[in-house]
Amino acid sequence: xxxxAVFLDNISFSYESNVVFQNLSLTVRPGEHIAIVGDSGCGKxxxxxxxxxxxxxDCGRIIIAGESLPEKIREQVAxxxxxxxxxxxxxxxxITCGHDIPEELIWSACENAxxxxxxxxxxxxxxxxxxxxxxxxxxxxxxxxQIARALCKDAPVILLDEPVSALDKDTKHSILNALNKLMxxxxxxxxxxxPETLDSSYTIYRMEGGKLVRE
Amino acid sequence: MKILNKxxxxxxxxxxxxxxxxxxxxxxxxxxxKYLADMLDRLGNAKAHNWGEAGASLFxxxxxxxxxxxxxxxxxxxxxxxxxxxxEVIAHEMRMGYVRYYLQSxxxxxxxxxxxxxxxxxxxxxxxxxxxxxxxxxxxxxxxxLFAATVVFLLFQDFKLTxxxxxxxxxxxxxxxxxxxxxxxxxxxxxxxxxxxxxxxxILLELFPIIQVYSAYKLIDSALDERLFExxxxxxxxxxxxxxxxxxxxxxxxxxxLLLLGFGGFMVxxxxxxxxxxxxxxxxSGNVSGFLQNMPxxxxxxxxxxxxxxxxEEKLVLK
Numbered sequence: 001x002x003x004x005a006v007f008l009d010n011i012s013f014s015y016e017s018n019v020v021f022q023n024l025s026l027t028v029r030p031g032e033h034i035a036i037v038g039d040s041g042c043g044k045x046x047x048x049x050x051x052x053x054x055x056x057x058d059c060g061r062i063i064i065a066g067e068s069l070p071e072k073i074r075e076q077v078a079x080x081x082x083x084x085x086x087x088x089x090x091x092x093x094x095i096t097c098g099h100d101i102p103e104e105l106i107w108s109a110c111e112n113a114x115x116x117x118x119x120x121x122x123x124x125x126x127x128x129x130x131x132x133x134x135x136x137x138x139x140x141x142x143x144x145x146q147i148a149r150a151l152c153k154d155a156p157v158i159l160l161d162e163p164v165s166a167l168d169k170d171t172k173h174s175i176l177n178a179l180n181k182l183m184x185x186x187x188x189x190x191x192x193x194x195p196e197t198l199d200s201s202y203t204i205y206r207m208e209g210g211k212l213v214r215e
Numbered sequence: 216m217k218i219l220n221k222x223x224x225x226x227x228x229x230x231x232x233x234x235x236x237x238x239x240x241x242x243x244x245x246x247x248x249k250y251l252a253d254m255l256d257r258l259g260n261a262k263a264h265n266w267g268e269a270g271a272s273l274f275x276x277x278x279x280x281x282x283x284x285x286x287x288x289x290x291x292x293x294x295x296x297x298x299x300x301x302x303e304v305i306a307h308e309m310r311m312g313y314v315r316y317y318l319q320s321x322x323x324x325x326x327x328x329x330x331x332x333x334x335x336x337x338x339x340x341x342x343x344x345x346x347x348x349x350x351x352x353x354x355x356x357x358x359x360x361l362f363a364a365t366v367v368f369l370l371f372q373d374f375k376l377t378x379x380x381x382x383x384x385x386x387x388x389x390x391x392x393x394x395x396x397x398x399x400x401x402x403x404x405x406x407x408x409x410x411x412x413x414x415x416x417x418i419l420l421e422l423f424p425i426i427q428v429y430s431a432y433k434l435i436d437s438a439l440d441e442r443l444f445e446x447x448x449x450x451x452x453x454x455x456x457x458x459x460x461x462x463x464x465x466x467x468x469x470x471x472x473l474l475l476l477g478f479g480g481f482m483v484x485x486x487x488x489x490x491x492x493x494x495x496x497x498x499x500s501g502n503v504s505g506f507l508q509n510m511p512x513x514x515x516x517x518x519x520x521x522x523x524x525x526x527x528e529e530k531l532v533l534k
Contacts, residue, residue: 049424052424052427052428053427053428054424054427054428074427074428074430075430077427077428078428078429079424079425081424085421085422085425086413087418087421087422087431087435087438088418088438088521089413089434089438092437095432096434097429097431097434098431098432098433098434098435098437099430118463132329132332132414132418133327133329137391149429153429
């Protein structure tokens with residue numbers, strides 16, 4: 001078992017000549033929830049992509065759930081993004097991402113994401129196509145599908161990128177409930193503009209001048 | 216096709232001039248044929264009667280012939296130039312209309328657009344429409360005017376022979392109309408499949424982080440394969456149906472020429488029409504049968520053009 005679910009040691013990252021941050025360090029224990037807040041363009045989403053193994057830092061060490069190779073890191077994380085990140089395929093394909101996942105596990109994820117009733121009322125059920133850019137489903141349902149996808153993956157680290165910022169107040173509340181189920185017993189890194197959506201379980205870090213400052 | 220009317224109305228002066236010159240060129244073409252028929256008859260008469268008397272009038276005929284050729288050459292040159300210029304002006308107006316739509320749209324509308332599909336429309340539909348306008352609009356218009364004017368001209372020359380060579384054309388036109396409709400449906404299916412491929416390719420770029428984090432490579436691979444397969448099938452179906460429908464209409468279009476040769480030749484032998492007049496019918500039958508032979512292609516091209524215009528029509532903001 002690893003001591004830290006997330007271990008960033010003096011990492012630096014730049015887009016060509018534009019330095020985003022230098023010598024940034026962060027440690028997150030298993031099961032801990034942390035939030036990174038800050039202004040637009042300060043590098044919050046870039047950290048999230050590094051944590052997901054999508055970007056490699058220019059220098060420094062990164063270990064996520066005991067793994068340091070990007071392809072292995074990606075196996076340890078699940079992501080819920082702000083925008084409608086759905087494939088123009090069926091709800092089932094969007095949840096399983098083409099992997100063989102038992103039917104009961106899919107339905108259990110749907111239940112936890114509060115999707116079951118809605119799916120049962122659809123004529124084609126799980127095989128309903130969500131349309132181009134999820135055009136056939138509402139913003140709230142699209143986020144729930146993303147949550148069900150993350151639940152099915154059952155990764156130890158959950159990365160959230162403004163998952164409720166594009167939603168109205170009522171939908172936001174029900175999505176936060178579904179997110180809480182996803183976050184149970186997991187390490188969570190939540191990037192947001194809106195600290196008011198975070199509960200007391202979070203340790204909040206502010207991204208300022210390329211440094212993470214604990215609040 | 217309202218948009219084409221609107222585009223033409225926006226540039227009605229240059230369009231009208233181009234149409235008039237095209238019509239003028241068609242009439243000069245018919246005049247040239249009539250001239251050749253008269254020449255043929257005069258030569259026949261001169262051979263039968265007196266070469267000396269015919270010599271003086273033949274000189275005038277040759278001068279007239281030169282005048283018609285020069286006049287025809289000028290009108291053709293003007294017709295080609297104006298047609299190309301007008302089509303380019305119309306195509307440019309259409310492209311700018313598409314740009315105006317984006318410039319006038321609010322950010323909410325723009326953010327809902329699928330970049331892949333918009334690019335597909337820009338690259339495929341606009342290109343198809345510009346190509347159609349430049350290559351076909353005036354060419355088809357000229358063929359149609361030539362066809363209509365030739366039929367009227369021939370009716371004045373010999374009513375019975377004209378009816379014999381053109382009446383079988385009516386069922387062919389009806390056939391072309393319905394086959395064109397079928398081809399249009401298949402063309403639209405093809406465009407829809409292509410649109411889906413482009414849309415998916417665009418979404419892939421946007422969802423690449425999700426594909427990587429969730430290892431959704433196989434899913435995307437099979438989805439892309441499925442869409443490619445649909446597109447391939449839609450293309451094969453369209454080409455197969457077009458080939459069948461168009462080859463039959465091509466075969467049927469030879470019927471009027473066969474009737475003309477049979478009945479016309481019989482009338483010449485019986486002395487009902489002169490050899491010059493028969494020459495006119497043979498020479499100009501190409502204007503009628505050629506147009507009809509090309510009609511399925513013209514019609515399916517026009518349908519394809521209509522389908523392309525239909526896809527982008529709502530996104531054209533004209534002045």
